[in-house]
Amino acid sequence: MKMNSVIASFFLLASVCATLSIQGEAMAKEPLNVLILNVDDLKPILGCYGDDTIRTPNIDKLAARGTVFHANYCQQSVCAPSRVSFYTGLRPDSTGVRDLHTHMRDVNPDITTLPQYFKSQGYDSTGYGKILHGAKNDDPRSWTLRGDLKGVSVEGMPEPVMDKFQSPKIHKAFAELMAQKPKAKNSYIMKQLKGKELYPATESLEVPDEAYPDGKIAQKGIEHLKAMAGKNKPFCLVLGFKKPHLPFCAPQKYWDLYKADDIQLAPHQTRSDDRPQYAYHSYGELGAYTGYELGKPVPPEKQRELIHGYMACVSYVDAQIGKVMKTMEESGLLKNTAIVLWGDHGWHLGDHGLWCKHSNYEQATRSPLIIAAPGYSGSQHVRSETEFIDVFPTLCELTGVAPPNGLEGKSLLPLLQNPSSRVKEGAMSQYTRYNSTGYALRSGNYRLVYWVDKNFISFASFDRKLLKSVELYDYAKDPHEKHNLALSPEYSSVLSDMEAKMLSYFESVHDPDKAKAMLSCTKKYSKKFKK
Secondary structure (H helix, E strand, O other): OHHHHHHHHHHHHHHHHHHHHHHHHHHHHOOOEEEEEEEOOOOOOOHHHOOOOOOOHHHHHHHHHOEEEEEEEOOOOOHHHHHHHHHHOOOHHHHOOOOOOOOHHHHOOOOOOHHHHHHHOOOEEEEEEOOOOHHHHOOHHHOOEEOOOOOOOOOOOOOOEOOOEOOHHHHHHHHHHHOOOOOOHHHHHHHHHHHOOOOOOEEEEOOOHHHOHHHHHHHHHHHHHHHHHOOOOOEEEEEEEOOOOOOEEEEHHHHOOOOHHHOOOOOOOOOOOOOOHHHOOOOHHHHOOOOOOOOOOOOHHHHHHHHHHHHHHHHHHHHHHHHHHHHHHHHOHHHHEEEEEEEOOOOEEOHHHOEEOOOOOHHHHEOOEEEEOOOOOOOEEEEEEEEHHHHHHHHHHHHOOOOOOOOOOOOOHHHHHOOOOOOOOOEEEEEEEOOEEEEEEEEOOEEEEEEEEOOHHHOOOOOHHHEEEEEEEEOOOOOOOOOOOOOOHHHHHHHHHHHHHHHHHHHHHOOHHHHHHHHHHHHOOOOOOOO
16 A cells, blocks of 8 residues: 555656646746837936936836846937837838828838737737827737727816817817817817917826826726736737827926926037038927927026926826836736837937937937846846847847848847847938938947938939038037037048948948948048038
């Protein structure tokens, strides 16, 4: 009997071990989920980026779980092109989206987005909030569910006017205007409200978080995470938070985190004549709001109000991200989810006398990127250049999904493994103004900008007439971009080195012969900048 008991115990133990082994293999093969947190117009003024004035405890906590990319750059500093590049892994010249109005599939019907691709790989692909840009760009084929914000409400609190304002005065004026049944609703309403001085760039009211869209987006995300936690299916969830985009509307408690008198203004607010003046702009986006006009200087008190509002909105979004991350922890999803937080581009807060984005300068192109994934160390900091087109291949490699052909970015997995390494020589941003496109290459301490005819990629060859201007900046000595050094003799070797990198970029992305012709043109570049 004793021997039989021993044998029975042995077989029971063997059975248990076999079961645990099978379960272990199943757990090891369990697909990694993906959570992407878009934050509109978020620049890297965050605690984890070394800013000690901003209050972002929840984003900082996420950064402590993952890797912060300090030299990350957007492909174009405007919403639609940047977002389309992020979600396709392709540059604006390849997507065909270089402005707010071009719809991705109108010019590139067979393009593949990240959520679309993960959906094809068996993932539940769901999005809430602002993800691509505009109704047509938010692309039904990308989603298992493209969710709305219905069902999230606060008792006694109406839907915000134009998805923006909760002021009772604005609600009253809006209702009166809508009673007129205007045909061109948005443009007409905006103009009429501004005329009544009821289209402000800021709003601070004693309202709950869900009074504005971002509070609702967080709640919808939380509901979806709880539902997915109980399912045996991997997910790709994208939450597109709308702040700190203008207007800077946030509950009063987030404004109260900062004192207006403590807010520092940009130290360099002048424009230089040593560069093409189309490198600057007239911040028309801000000019749409009450109290601001196209290109008119912003008085110091208004500057403080704008910066205060921007910071309040950043803290408001940080709180929403905190709610989502709390759900991730409580549901056990953190152990099996790769998380990406990113801001689609930077934002000028008075530097160069500029506001909003829409430039090739550092404050508009440098953008936050944080990646956290199971099995990789936290509190890591990467100083070498990265780009948003790199995220698509990175998530493919992290999840074990074979990437689609043709992606133009590089996986950042080597940087998660070794933050001091480098995966590319620089980061490229671009911006088109009037008839010129500026290609801005940031590498190490330097940025080189080539301003060329905006249609140069369609020409059979490149000649001198197509090159319009060159800019070169040294951020170690001149972090505020006060001096264009392109024609400085002491920077001739730096210029040559950066030109070689620029040539390499155009050889890889465009026609090699055209790139060589472009480089030869820069050698003959005259000292007279075209204004």
